[in-house]
Amino acid sequence: MNSQDYFSDRALGMKRSVIRELLKLTANPGIISFAGGLPAPATFPVDFVEAAVDHVIEEEHETALQYGPTEGDVRLREDLATIMRIDGIKTSKDHILVTTASQQGLDLVAKIFFNPGDTCITGSPTYLGGLQAFNSYQGVSIGVELDDDGMIPEKLQKTIQRLEGEGRRPKFIYIIPDFQNPAGVTIPESRRKEILEIAQKGEYLIVEDTPYRQLRYSGENQSTFQSMAPDIVLSLYTFSKIMLPGFRLGWACGPDWVIDKMIMAKQAVDLCTPPFNQAITHAMLVNGALEKGLENTIKLYSKKRTIMLESLKTEFADMPEVKWTKPEGGLFLWLTLPENQNTDDLFQKAVDEKVAYVPGSAFFPDNDNFQSMRLNFSYASEEQIVEGVKRLARVVRENN
Ligand SMILES: Cc1ncc(COP(=O)(O)O)c(C=O)c1O
Missing domain, CATH: 3.90.1150.10 (Aspartate Aminotransferase, domain 1)
Known part of the structure; x- marks a missing residue:
């Protein structure tokens, strides 16, 4: 055999x-x-987890231990919309999909966009798990050089032109704008606008992956791509680095046509992100665990x-x-x-x-x-x- x-x-x-x-x-x-x-x-936040688990078991076990909607717990999606609104993003629960952390967000993106051999643009270097997710759906990642301010717009423009010339239009541009993994660099607002202009002109989707955004130690917050162009930006967030990774809980926010397809793709993967973890996380957020x-x-x-x-x-x-x-x-x-x-x-x-x-x-x-x-x-x-x-x-x- x-x-x-x-x-x-x-x-x-x-x-x-x-x-x-x-x-x-x-x-x-x-x-x-x-x-x-x-x-x-x-x-x-062990104490918060313990209190939230007790509460969920006592008060909510009938729903928390049951299957849940693929989109995610509606209360948690409200919480997530609030977290994003505090960051200047005008959104609501209807544009949010709870994911089994952001690695699943990357997998769903690859699943819904790639036919074998399709291209996407990534930073060079970029997050290894992103490359693995794209490769596993036979997507081809094309790297664009970074400097100390992240992805270089001129190089992005040139790469897009080359790919278009070869008939290999990229399906999306994958960017980690804040404290990039692996390089640690952040794209300043002026450069974000330049990248956005390129994306808008060519009608390219941006996949903004930003697990570290809330972990800023110096300098000023730079606006998210999502807040600047919600029509062409899909953002991936996660609790992994800002609260705990063990719940495997994250979320995607973006245009309805993308989120709808991700929901369909997710149904075939895991039906829903564990409702128990979502209920605990909601209870923790209500009690201020995140801040x-x-x-x-x-x-x-x-x-x-x-x-x-x-x-x-x-x-x-x-x-x-x-x-x-x-x-x-x-x-x-x-x-x-x-x-x-x-x-x-x-x-x-x-x-x-x-x-x-x-x-x-x-x-x-x-x-x-x-x-x-x-x-x-x-x-x-x-x-x-x-x-x-x-x-x-x-x-x-x-x-x-
Ligand atoms: C840029 C980036 N995206 C996504 C992930 C995946 O994180 P998780 O699936 O735990 O949300 C990581 C983890 O290190 C990461 O650095």
């Missing part, structure tokens, strides 16, 4: 991520990991970010060719080594020294880049950050 004969072309195109395999190494005891994208467990939790999370991560930036400055003082981004929020920064270094090759040496990162090559959709690495600063303790950066600098120095 040849198992390959059984699979669809779509399944045959799915690859086990080499990086995710590598990252298993980082779970070894003693390793300081800057690799994953995990929130710090200290930020989980109270965010206040502490921002304080904690802001301090860790500062410690990582200061440690990098100290430890790499003798290597001025090493550069890194200075994120105003989120969980990650992006470190770039001199050209003679290869962060794929360096990875094993770093693990031997008991420090781990994600090699940058994982995040590039269509070109090779081995000079960079992603560093997470939310998970390790403050002491570990100081020690981990010291180890990392030693590995880089010895390899130079």
Whole structure:
């Protein structure tokens, strides 16, 4: 029996991520990991969860333990609309779909838009899970270079022109505007407007993925694409980084023609996001869990970010060719080594020294880049950050 004969072309195109395999190494005891994208467990609002679970079991078990509507719990969708309105987005529950976190949002987007070989535009680098979702529906991600202000509009324009010229019109533009994963960069408002102008002129849909938006430690909020152009923007949000990832709860907000199709696609996947988790989350939001939790999370991560930036400055003082981004929020920064270094090759040496990162090559959709690495600063303790950066600098120095 040849198992390959059984699979669809779509399944045959799915690859086990080499990086995710590598990252298993980082779970070894003693390793300081800057690799994953995990929130710090200290930020989980355990007391709020406990009170909400008690309430839901006592008062709402008949609905919370039952199937629910695919669109999501109507009370929760009202809550989500309120969260978005506070952020300057004029929307209502009718334009919101509750998803099994934003990874499902990405999967549904890929499912409803791609025929095999269809293209979309992404940042280069961009979120690995986005690339995996697009690839699993045989979509082809075409990367557009970023700088310290995110996706470069001129490069976006050129890439679109090239694709149009080849008869490969992109189905959408995938952007992570705030504290991008992996680069940590944020697109300033003026540049958002330029990107929007390009999208509006060509009638391209923008998929705005913004899981870190509420985690800002310095600088000013920049308007969301959703608030500027609700007709052509689908936004994906999640509670994973701002409250807890274990509920697998997120939401999509956008034009009705997109949301309607996503609802149909979701019905075939899981019928509905667990109503129990939705009911608990609603009860937590009513009790102010999000605002109270965010206040502490921002304080904690802001301090860790500062410690990582200061440690990098100290430890790499003798290597001025090493550069890194200075994120105003989120969980990650992006470190770039001199050209003679290869962060794929360096990875094993770093693990031997008991420090781990994600090699940058994982995040590039269509070109090779081995000079960079992603560093997470939310998970390790403050002491570990100081020690981990010291180890990392030693590995880089010895390899130079
Ligand atoms: C940019 C981006 N999008 C989506 C996700 C998926 O998050 P979740 O499915 O937990 O909402 C992540 C997780 O790290 C991410 O960084």
